[in-house]
Structures are given as C-alpha cells and as structure tokens.
Amino acid sequence: MESNQFEVIIIGGSYAGLAAAMALGRSLRKVLVIDAGKPCNRQTPHSHNFLTQDGSTPAEISRIGREQVAKYDTVTFLDGFAIEGKKINSGFEIRTEKGEVFHSKKLIFATGVKDILPAIPGLAECWGISVIHCPYCHGYEVRNQRTGILANGEFAFEFGKMITNWTKDLTLFTNGESTLTKEQTALLKSKNVKIIETEIEKIQHQEGRIQSINLIDGSSVSLNALYAKPDFEQNSSIIASLGCELKSNGYLEVDQLQKTTVAGVFACGDNTNMFRSVAFAVSSGTMAGAVCNKELIDEEF
Ligand SMILES: Cc1cc2nc3c(=O)[nH]c(=O)nc-3n(C[C@H](O)[C@H](O)[C@H](O)COP(=O)(O)OP(=O)(O)OC[C@H]3O[C@@H](n4cnc5c(N)ncnc54)[C@H](O)[C@@H]3O)c2cc1C
Incomplete structure (x- = not known):
C-alpha cells in the first residue's frame, strides 16, 4: 500500500x-x-x-x-x-x-x-465556564445557584421547565419581546421563574465567571450561571x-x-x-x- x-x-x-x-x-x-x-x-x-x-x-x-x-x-x-x-x-x-x-x-x-455564539459582549469569554449549554454536563456544579436562561419561545419554555430541576432561582432572558404563549408565561411564573424581556447590553464577568447580566435600560441582574443554546x-x-x-x-x-x-x-x-x-x-x-x-x-x- x-x-x-x-x-x-x-x-x-x-x-x-x-x-x-x-x-x-x-x-x-x-x-x-x-x-x-x-x-x-x-x-x-x-x-x-x-x-x-x-x-x-x-x-x-x-x-x-x-x-x-x-x-x-x-x-x-x-x-x-x-x-x-x-x-x-x-x-x-x-x-x-x-x-x-x-x-x-x-x-x-x-x-x-x-x-455561533450570540454577539453579546462577554458571552464568548464565559462560554463553557459560566455560560453553559447542558444541565447534564454542568447543572450539578451550579445547582441551587442564581441561574439564567438565554432563550425565547417554545425552546425557552421547555428549557425553563427542565432547569427548575437544578435550581429554583431562575430568570429567563428573552433578550427582546417574549414569544412565549400566555399559558407558558403563566405556568413559568407560577413556578417562580422570572421573565425579563429587556435586551441584554453585556455580560459582566471576571475571567469567564458571570457576575451580572447588564440590560440596556441600565439595570442589572446578579447571576452565577447562564444557560444558552447557540x-x-x-x-x-x-x-x-x-x-x-x-x-x-x-x-x-x-x-x-x-x-x-x-x-x-x-x-x-x-x-x-x-x-x-x-x-x-x-x-x-x-x-x-x-x-x-x-x-x-x-x-x-
Ligand atoms: C462549552 C462546552 C462544554 C461541554 N461540556 C461537556 C461536558 O462537561 N460533558 C460532556 O459530556 N460533554 C460536554 N460538551 C459536549 C462535548 O464537548 C461534545 O459532545 C464533544 O466534544 C463532541 O465530540 P466530537 O468528537 O463529535 O467533536 P469535537 O470534540 O468538537 O471535535 C471535533 C474535532 O474535529 C476537528 N475538525 C473539524 N473539522 C476538521 C477538518 N476539516 N480537518 C481536520 N480536523 C477537523 C476539530 O478541530 C476537533 O478537534 C460540551 C460542549 C461545549 C461546547
């Protein structure tokens, strides 16, 4: 040969x-x-x-x-x-x-x-460190912590439902107008999932570890981890x-x-x-x- x-x-x-x-x-x-x-x-x-x-x-x-x-x-x-x-x-x-x-x-x-990571300043630096893709891979390490999900619509609903298994301190960032149905919104809220529609300006972090999500209206939300599915x-x-x-x-x-x-x-x-x-x-x-x-x-x- x-x-x-x-x-x-x-x-x-x-x-x-x-x-x-x-x-x-x-x-x-x-x-x-x-x-x-x-x-x-x-x-x-x-x-x-x-x-x-x-x-x-x-x-x-x-x-x-x-x-x-x-x-x-x-x-x-x-x-x-x-x-x-x-x-x-x-x-x-x-x-x-x-x-x-x-x-x-x-x-x-x-x-x-x-x-293809969303073009949010700070996200790429946090990818795989505190911006995570999968609860089976990283959910245990951030269990019961202040957690966010970056998603919208049907996927956000299903993912939100799933992540409540790992933490009850959950915020869904739709990063723009929510496309959740009224029923989905009501069900998530009934489980104490907060929903924020205001667009994200940047992710504040230290060496990839999220400190907060800063929104374009000047407010910010303290977080330890953010799930995202790029x-x-x-x-x-x-x-x-x-x-x-x-x-x-x-x-x-x-x-x-x-x-x-x-x-x-x-x-x-x-x-x-x-x-x-x-x-x-x-x-x-x-x-x-x-x-x-x-x-x-x-x-x-
Ligand atoms: C941030 C992050 C964290 C993760 N954490 C976990 C975890 O904790 N546990 C877990 O089980 N899974 C985890 N995963 C998932 C896991 O990493 C993937 O499922 C796994 O790497 C897939 O393996 P793969 O061989 O298919 O592809 P990859 O591991 O992505 O490897 C593909 C390889 O092909 C090479 N390649 C591509 N094109 C060419 C080319 N044309 N010529 C030569 N080489 C080429 C690339 O350079 C690379 O080396 C994580 C994924 C991400 C993104």
Whole structure:
C-alpha cells in the first residue's frame, strides 16, 4: 500500500474520531486520523457526565484517548485541517490545507460543529465556564445557584421547565419581546421563574465567571450561571461537497449504523446529533468504526 493510501480516513480526532479510530485500529485497519485540534469544549475547565473521567479537563480526556489509540500501529495521526474531498474510483481523495493528498476506501467525518455564539459582549469569554449549554454536563456544579436562561419561545419554555430541576432561582432572558404563549408565561411564573424581556447590553464577568447580566435600560441582574443554546454550523465544508445530506435541523443525516447518505461515508459525534456529550460522541464513533470495518470485510470476502 502506498504511503498516502489508507483503508479509512477519519476527519476529526477528538472523542468521536478517536473512538472510531480505536475500533478500526483494533480491527487491523490502516487508518489516518486528520485533526485540527479544536474541540468545541476546549474552553470548559472540567468535563462531566462521562464515566471514569467525571471532572477531568477536556484536554486530558483526549490526551488519554489519543495515547491509547496511538498504541495501534496501523493508525497514523496527522495534525492538520482537511479542506477538500472528492470521490475517486478507488474511494475518496482528501487534501489538507498544507497541500498533502491522501486516498482511502472509506471516510468517517468526526468533525463536530461550530457554535455561533450570540454577539453579546462577554458571552464568548464565559462560554463553557459560566455560560453553559447542558444541565447534564454542568447543572450539578451550579445547582441551587442564581441561574439564567438565554432563550425565547417554545425552546425557552421547555428549557425553563427542565432547569427548575437544578435550581429554583431562575430568570429567563428573552433578550427582546417574549414569544412565549400566555399559558407558558403563566405556568413559568407560577413556578417562580422570572421573565425579563429587556435586551441584554453585556455580560459582566471576571475571567469567564458571570457576575451580572447588564440590560440596556441600565439595570442589572446578579447571576452565577447562564444557560444558552447557540446556533451552529457544520465545521467541515467537505461534507456538503461530497453530497452528504443534512437534516432540516442542520445535523448530518445518518442511519442507526452512522452511515451517511453517501456510500462509504460515515459520520459520528456532534455533527450528527443534538444530544451533545462526550459519551454520545464515543458511542457513535465506536459504532461508525465497527460498521465501517464490517463494510470493508464484506467487500473483501
Ligand atoms: C462549552 C462546552 C462544554 C461541554 N461540556 C461537556 C461536558 O462537561 N460533558 C460532556 O459530556 N460533554 C460536554 N460538551 C459536549 C462535548 O464537548 C461534545 O459532545 C464533544 O466534544 C463532541 O465530540 P466530537 O468528537 O463529535 O467533536 P469535537 O470534540 O468538537 O471535535 C471535533 C474535532 O474535529 C476537528 N475538525 C473539524 N473539522 C476538521 C477538518 N476539516 N480537518 C481536520 N480536523 C477537523 C476539530 O478541530 C476537533 O478537534 C460540551 C460542549 C461545549 C461546547
């Protein structure tokens, strides 16, 4: 096999990509993992809710994962960014931003997603530290504290309902006119959830730890934590250029075996599912790796 020829190329070498690489390395497959080293949780000081690593730093979890996968000598790591991909007769061709070209029979996208944070001054600095996305990941650490939710409409109602499980001191910031129904507003208020429609001017914080939400009318609300669910986009444009279909909610269309709509192309982790967690990334990566290997076995047998 030529040095730039692999059986599988995995784009993205964070939790999902490493899990896929582990399954494939243990299946004796010649694998290339291309990783740009920018996981979405890199700003969060501690990662939670992943068995055996509860409270570890995100980087430590990846470090251990990469070290364990690197023991399988058929797996090669390349630190870099894949910028182009196309279908060729023998499979796929991937080009990196440095101009390196690699070929493989199968492709796995473990590329995650890019969060598009609301343009509120201070929010980006607090992201993952005191502006949090998920109560299962960070809710316990801020339980019973002064908490806000930045959301509006149906999502705000459902999220508000959910977060009352972790704290009773809850304020919903709709950041503009509320689109909650009258019934939703009444129900939230009956549970002592405060609703503030005044737009946010900025988040006052110290090294990412929220102190208050400052509103454009000059008032402010003291807080310890704020839940937010930003919009997102796919990290890799290769997904679209290969013709892999996306669902209407922006996630990659995959079946239960992590196969995309393009033959020979798999996807796993955050790019496929709103259930955003390290555990899900590892689980779906393991599935993608195993099913990809089975496909190769079936084709070779
Ligand atoms: C702020 C924050 C805090 C979180 N906290 C927790 C927590 O406490 N517990 C928990 O379970 N989950 C947490 N999560 C969710 C968790 O981080 C994600 O579910 C998980 O990182 C998804 O893993 P992934 O491998 O799919 O994607 P990512 O971890 O995002 O990794 C994608 C990788 O692909 C690389 N990549 C992308 N495109 C290319 C390309 N074209 N070429 C090469 N490389 C590429 C990126 O650089 C990156 O290294 C958190 C998420 C956020 C945003």
